[in-house]
Amino acid sequence: MTSSNQYGTTAFDRGFVVLGVTMYMLGLVMVASSSIPVAERLFNNPFHFVIRHGIYIGLSLAIAGVALQVPMSWWHKNSSYLLGFALVLLLIVLVIGRSVNGSTRWIVLGPITVQAAEPAKLFFFCYLSAYLVRRREQVMENMKGFIKPLIVFGFMAVLLLLQPDLGTVIVMFVTTFGLLFLAGAKLWQFIAISLVGAASLAALAYFEPYRWRRVTSFLDPWQDPFGSGYQLTQSLMAYGRGELLGQGLGNSIQKLEYLPEAHTDFVMAVLAEEFGFVGISVVLLLSMALVYKALILGRYALAKEKYFEGFLAYAIGIWMCFQAGVNIGASAGIVPTKGLTMPLISYGGSSMIVMTLALVILIRIDHEIRLQSIQATSSKRADQNTNKSGAR
DSSP: OOOHHHHHHSSSOHHHHHHHHHHHHHHHHHHHHHHHHHHHHHHSOTTHHHHHHHHHHHHHHHHHHHHTTSOHHHHHHTHHHHHHHHHHHHHHHHHHOEEETTEEEEEEETTEEEETHHHHHHHHHHHHHHHHHHHHHHHHHOHHHHHHHHHHHHHHHHHHHTTTOHHHHHHHHHHHHHHHHHTTOOHHHHHHHHHHHHHHHHHHHHTSHHHHHHHHHHHOGGGSTTTTTHHHHHHHHHHHHHTTTOSOTTOOSTTTTTSTTTTTTTHHHHHHHHHHHHHHHHHHHHHHHHHHHHHHHHHHHHHTTOHHHHHHHHHHHHHHHHHHHHHHHHHTTSSOOOOOOOTTTSSOHHHHHHHHHHHHHHHHHHHHHHHHHHHHHHHHHHHHHHHHHHHO
């Protein structure tokens, strides 16, 4: 990645495209496998969710084709407007949003439903990256610069908790602090605010009965296997049946409506049952490769003094890493259930489109760095040729 020759040979990194398409296809197969029983019961059409997921992928690719033409300077220049748009969406969903399972998170636009929290994450990270470009010295030198973006985050967190959506708040919290740390915030500031934030999240869980039940059931789901621990025990059974190589595609028992949300939040449990430890390892390796490339791209962008692009690539890498870790960890009983999708794999239109947009931004950052390298090389060769002609 640090080789200028590598950056000058092609217009973009095909690795991002290969990883994205591979995860798309894997997700489509798993959504098809895990959603057929519930789709048959709810819609009398076993392929209902598969068709919709395919449409979401097509729509994501169409949006990606447009977004790929947008220069990073546009994202930088309009980051404040994007943040404002995200706040408007979060306010609208509280007023006219549709409630499902006690949560008001979706804005209904005819046949399309938009989960406001998904674009809010990406747009907030754009704003935070632009802020760090403008105020990086303040962030590094005093508490005031460190606190300002946290105030914006706090306001968004309140709106998200009113839905309620603690999972998105935690993802944004971790990504924000990770980015501030990478930007050079002092360690004592980072530790102090982290402790305050962790205490606040713990209090939110403790004083909300349903959240506290999730935490306690995660610690010992078998204490109430038919109540608060039901979803996790069914998921753990799926992992257990998968063993090393799995039961084979389509042979999951837990997806036969024993495991709730099998095609969304717990799609990895079905994958584990059908493809075993090997299947889960492949998905983890794909996600790890994507995150690694994002972080390396961020480091290289900063080295090239493209600070907005570097911080945004870092934010996307941390975001994808943490969300994938929480999704798999929740289905495996490692962390409490948070209702977060598996990036580029789980069923969900808003998540699919926004994650695709994040991936496109990485490709665009990589493209602009390569283009800059090509232009620098061409300019250097032109100067050399001019000097040779003058010497003659």
